[in-house]
Amino acid sequence: xxxxxxxxxxxxxxxxxLLAQHxxxxxxxxxGTDLVAQLNYYEIKPSALVYxxxxxxxxxxxxxxxxxxxxxxxxAHLLTDDLIAQKFSVLAEAAATHGSPAIxxxxxxxxxxxxxxPAGDMIPALMVMDADLVLAxxxxxxxxxxxxxxxxxxxxxxxxxxxxxxxxxxxxxGKAVFKKLGxxxxxxxxxxxxxxxxxxxxxxxxxxxxxxxxxxPTPLRCSKAEAMxxGKAVDAALVAECAAQAVAESTPxxxxxxxxxxxxxxxxxxxARALAEVAGI
Amino acid sequence: xxxxGVGMACVLHxxxxxxxxxxxxxxxxxxxxxxxxxxxGAVDLGQGSTTILRQFAADLMEVPIxxxxxxxxxxxxxxxxLGSFASRxxxxxxxxxENAAEDLKKxxxxxxxxxxxxxxxxxxxKEGKVFVKGAPDRxxxxxxxxxxxxFGGGADPALLVGTGAWxxxxxxxxxxxxxxxxxxxxxxxGACVAEVEVDTETGMVDxxxxxxxxEVGKAVNPLLVRQQINGGLHPGLGTTLTENSYPYYPNPDxxxxxxxxYALPTFLxxxxxxxxGIEEVPHPAGVKGAKGFSxxxxxxxxxxxxxxxHDAIGxxxxxxxxxxxxxxxxxxxxxxxx
Numbered sequence: 101x102x103x104x105x106x107x108x109x110x111x112x113x114x115x116x117x118l119l120a121q122h123x124x125x126x127x128x129x130x131x132g133t134d135l136v137a138q139l140n141y142y143e144i145k146p147s148a149l150v151y152x153x154x155x156x157x158x159x160x161x162x163x164x165x166x167x168x169x170x171x172x173x174x175x176a177h178l179l180t181d182d183l184i185a186q187k188f189s190v191l192a193e194a195a196a197t198h199g200s201p202a203i204x205x206x207x208x209x210x211x212x213x214x215x216x217x218p219a220g221d222m223i224p225a226l227m228v229m230d231a232d233l234v235l236a237x238x239x240x241x242x243x244x245x246x247x248x249x250x251x252x253x254x255x256x257x258x259x260x261x262x263x264x265x266x267x268x269x270x271x272x273x274g275k276a277v278f279k280k281l282g283x284x285x286x287x288x289x290x291x292x293x294x295x296x297x298x299x300x301x302x303x304x305x306x307x308x309x310x311x312x313x314x315x316x317p318t319p320l321r322c323s324k325a326e327a328m329x330x331g332k333a334v335d336a337a338l339v340a341e342c343a344a345q346a347v348a349e350s351t352p353x354x355x356x357x358x359x360x361x362x363x364x365x366x367x368x369x370x371x372a373r374a375l376a377e378v379a380g381i
Numbered sequence: 382x383x384x385x386g387v388g389m390a391c392v393l394h395x396x397x398x399x400x401x402x403x404x405x406x407x408x409x410x411x412x413x414x415x416x417x418x419x420x421x422g423a424v425d426l427g428q429g430s431t432t433i434l435r436q437f438a439a440d441l442m443e444v445p446i447x448x449x450x451x452x453x454x455x456x457x458x459x460x461x462x463l464g465s466f467a468s469r470x471x472x473x474x475x476x477x478x479e480n481a482a483e484d485l486k487k488x489x490x491x492x493x494x495x496x497x498x499x500x501x502x503x504x505x506x507k508e509g510k511v512f513v514k515g516a517p518d519r520x521x522x523x524x525x526x527x528x529x530x531x532f533g534g535g536a537d538p539a540l541l542v543g544t545g546a547w548x549x550x551x552x553x554x555x556x557x558x559x560x561x562x563x564x565x566x567x568x569x570x571g572a573c574v575a576e577v578e579v580d581t582e583t584g585m586v587d588x589x590x591x592x593x594x595x596e597v598g599k600a601v602n603p604l605l606v607r608q609q610i611n612g613g614l615h616p617g618l619g620t621t622l623t624e625n626s627y628p629y630y631p632n633p634d635x636x637x638x639x640x641x642x643y644a645l646p647t648f649l650x651x652x653x654x655x656x657x658g659i660e661e662v663p664h665p666a667g668v669k670g671a672k673g674f675s676x677x678x679x680x681x682x683x684x685x686x687x688x689x690x691h692d693a694i695g696x697x698x699x700x701x702x703x704x705x706x707x708x709x710x711x712x713x714x715x716x717x718x719x
Contacts, residue, residue: 281583281705283623283644291705356628356635356642362584362706369582 104147110154112236115263120238122148124260129153130172131206133199134215152263157210160184167269171210175199175222178209188269190276190295194225197280200287210264213249216256216318217289221280223250223319224295226267228276228309234266241265250318274299274307275378279370283357290314291358292367294346296374298329305329305379310342314357315350315367322346325371334379343372382581385589388688389574394677396468397549397566397666403469404548406460407477409438409485411541413531415509415524417442417485419451419478422462423470428612428675429605430470436601437475437668441482443508444523460544468673471601472566475668476547485543493521495536496529549666567664569674570596573681576652577689581712584705586622586690588651593681594658598672603659606674610657613678618646621683622702 105122109115119126127146129135130153138144157172160181167188169178178184178195185192198204198212198221212222213233223246231246235258246267249256258264276297282288293313299306308329310322325346332338352363397403408420419438425431435451442449453459462474490504493511497504497519505514512520521529530539555562576590593610600606616624623644628635637643663670683701691697696711 281585283642283704284647285649286647287641288644289641354629354635356637358706359629362709365709366583366705369580 102145102147104149106149106151108151108154112155112263112265113238115150115152115155116236116238116261118148118150119261119263122150126150126260128214128263130208130211130214131174133203133207134211134217152210157265158208162187165271167271169209169267169269171208171213171264171266173209175204175207175209175212176201178222179204187271188225188229190228190278190297191222191225194221194278194280194295197221197278197286197290203287209267213246213267214256214258214264216250216252216254218253218316218318219290219293219314220319221290221293221313224293224311224313225276225278226269227311227319227321228295228297229269229272230309231270232268233264234268235262236265237262243268247321252317272297272299272307276309277374277377279374280313281366281370289357292352292363292370294367294371294374296371296378298334298375298378300334300379303333303335305332305334310346310371310375312346312350312367312371315347315352315363317351320350322349324349329375334375334381336376336381339372339375339379339381342375343368346371383578384581384693385576385578386689386691386693387574387576388685388690388692389572390681390684390688392571392573392677392680394468394569394571394674394680395565395567396569396673397472398463398467398469402548402551403463403467403473403566404546405462405470405474405477406544406546407434407474407481408460408545409442409478409481409543411485411489411523411527411530413524413527415448415522415527417444417449417523419449419481420459421451421453421474421478422456422459423453423474424456424462424465425453426465428465428609429602430465430474432605433471433601433671434474434478437478438482440669441479442485443506448509448523460546468569468676469566471671471673472664472667473547473549475671477545479668480545480547481543482545483543484545485541488541488543489523489526492530492536492539492541493526496521496526496534567598567666567672569598569672569677570660571674571677571681573685575682575685575689577686577693579690579693579708580705581694584708584712586686586703586705586708588618588622588682588686588689590654590656591652591682591685592656592658593678594660595674595678596660596662597674598664598667599661599670600659601669601671606659607657609675610659610678611655613675613680614651614655614682615646617679617682618650618686619644620679620701621686622646623650623704625702625704628704628706 126148157170159170280293297309308326352360423430439446486506490501574592578587
């Protein structure tokens with residue numbers, strides 16, 4: 101039998117020291133909803149497991165005009181948190197579509213980011229709010245804009261010695277929504293998902309974010325489509341044009357859940373609906 | 382855009398086999414306290430076969446159901462049943478229980494004969510008692526017979542077990558003159574009406590309401606009949622809309638490898654409104670007119686939902702399941718052909 105050391109540090113300093121010691125051979129365990137499946141299928145074979153549940157990272161608070169979300173905050177917590185409901189409801193919308201009650205009770209927002217699936221349910225909502233990720237290592241902390249965090253499916257700029265500590269969310273203006281299509285209505289990985297945020301002044305768009313999930317190697321911000329909206333009066337024709345542009349920026353693939361052809365068709369409809377909803381048309 | 386449609390389907394479902402042999406056995410044992418133990422081999426997978434066979438035993442032995450214990454805890458140790466398939470248990474196994482009950486009543490009369498000082502033919506069994514015909518005061522309860530058979534008390538001890546076996550009558554493979562052949566034991570009849578909303582931009586089909594009515598001969602346990610009707614909807618929905626082994630056949634690359642990608646419906650995928658109904662026309666082949674139907678409840682929803690999709694978008698989808706991809710491609714082909 102393979103030897104696996106298990107550590108359950110109770111302080112961040114202790115945790116990052118363990119990661120510095122074990123490096124690539126360590127796996128970070130939070131809720132375990134992704135990691136344990138990977139362990140069971142021998143997709144990863146770490147020699148050390150560093151459990152983060154003892155670090156008290158399950159919190160949401162407002163600090164200096166930002167929401168600060170601990171990386172260990174469970175999806176179930178996000179779904180019932182008052183601050184999230186009042187100031188960042190699109191994240192709660194995304195949380196409601198994530199897994200099953202059992203999964204949501206264990207899975208954490210930091211885990212969803214760390215797994216870095218192109219289909220990660222919580223990521224598009226964080227991206228439309230320009231969230232920053234705070235990474236900690238034994239050498240100190242650094243802040244990475246979420247836009248720069250993902251580098252490929254399952255790949256991020258996080259080094260093996262770092263852990264995701266917090267997510268800082270600026271309380272940007274405007275209305276945001278999240279939409280997701282899957283093979284069924286619950287407990288499902290998305291075929292395509294989208295989050296959009298529009299800041300409107302009368303009928304004119306002041307600021308826009310459009311993010312697609314499951315449509316590229318990483319969750320994708322569609323900046324050309326966003327640019328089409330800024331400063332424009334948003335009507336149905338512009339929404340349709342913009343949705344088509346957003347999907348044109350993506351690179352969907354065929355997989356067991358859907359074909360690229362379907363993703364492009366349904367994704368266009370999904371973005372158009374999300375835009376129309378937030379623009380109130 | 383969401384388009385609404387309604388569709389219906391009728392189903393004939395054969396229950397039980399014939400001719401090739403479709404046997405079931407049962408045993409009923411009298412315990413010293415007068416309670417009964419029913420042993421059957423039909424495997425209860427949650428469909429309720431043990432429950433209804435217990436009901437039959439209580440009814441045929443004319444005792445409260447609380448006095449009958451039924452078990453199929455291990456079919457290695459039980460009288461055999463050909464099995465829980467072909468919707469056959471409700472049609473076939475009650476005959477074995479009925480024969481076992483008759484056999485037990487006969488053995489009770491024979492055993493009580495010495496104690497009641499009367500010839501077995503002059504004894505009658507009714508409502509948990511055995512008594513001398515015309516002299517109901519000279520009687521023994523099941524508890525008295527059971528106690529005596531275990532502990533003696535005037536007669537030799539005995540284990541009183543009624544056994545029963547049954548299978549449908551064999552028949553000639555076919556009538557050489559007409560070719561006619563009674564291939565199945567009984568047929569149950571079902572009707573299903575589905576209402577759907579088809580999203581023409583995403584291809585998603587939402588079954589908003591589903592009604593299913595079944596003619597079951599005799600609803601031995603109406604709650605179980607209802608649950609079997611609604612239970613059949615689950616595989617019916619999955620077959621029609623989501624469960625796909627080879628999504629892009631003939632390319633096997635994306636065959637699902639787990640139950641995350643092989644999408645069984647969840648409760649959220651169920652229709653918001655599910656109605657059900659039971660009709661009863663006693664069937665001559667069944668005990669008390671009962672026959673099976675349950676597998677048929679899976680067969681109604683697929684054609685009814687497909688007909689509703691046709692009603693909504695004017696296209697007959699001729700492959701299962703009608704995934705969002707299949708729907709969108711069909712809509713595009715229709716548009717292309719004008």
